[in-house]
Amino acid sequence: MYDTILVPTDGSDVAENAVDHAVDIADRYGADVHALYVVDTSTMDITLGAEQVDRIHAGRFDEMPELEARARTAIDYVTGRAGEHGIDVTEAIVGGQPHRQIAKYADDNGVNLIVMGSAGRGGVRRALLGSVAERTLRTTDIPVLVVDVRED
Template identity: 30%
Template sequence: MYQKIMVPLDGSELAECVLPHVETLAKALGVESVILVRVVEPFSLTPVRGDPEFTEEQVEEIDARSTAVARDYLDRLASRLDYGRVNIKTEVLSGKAAETLADYAAKHGVDLIIMATHGRSGISRWVLGSVADRLLRSSHVPVLMVRAPGCTGHA
């Protein structure tokens, strides 16, 4: 049923708390591949971008550096994982996180998305928003959210 699992990561310890669950499911279900994904928001989409102090070349360099850091993070993480026969892939995407993840999953035949969530509620959820919630609402692919108690990382 599930052959391709996507795991969105933001570089935080909290996001990585989902990995033992991914390993267990991937091995138990005989999953073909797990795709570790990091979305980098282009500098041009940030409010600071309107500052005339930044040239187009500087903006491009900032984006290239952010992408390189994200790729290095995923490559280092993937090299530490051993899911047996499950193929581990990495992908760095550019855009707004929830929308970009939903689009990627739909276009690349992802069967299941597994991600950690802060489990915020009330005003903190309203003020801070939630990539997990937006992804859950916008994705046509099933999303399994794992609340990560005990993790202290911040996404």
């Protein structure tokens, strides 16, 4: 049923909870796992110059070691948890709008399940901003399992 599972991660507790679910599903179905870290360039356009944003879009972090370290830590968590179950992980770090990059990566890599966390925010803040999980649900036709932060 599930051959390729995508786990978008930002390294947060919410994302790490989703990783555990994704690894469990992958272990049960013998699925491949892909870990994706998306550097949200829409929040950086003002603070970074166009050249730096272009580097991020190209996956080059040569002049941004802190950003690369944050991405690497998040990806390494996925790799470590999957490794405990003997599951290899395909890793990717890209730049762009997270929901669009998640959907694009899933389409480009034959993903048939996306497992991601949601902070479970509600009210006005969610209505104004929307969540990455909610936007991903609206952007792709691939099944998305959204894991709530409160789950154990």
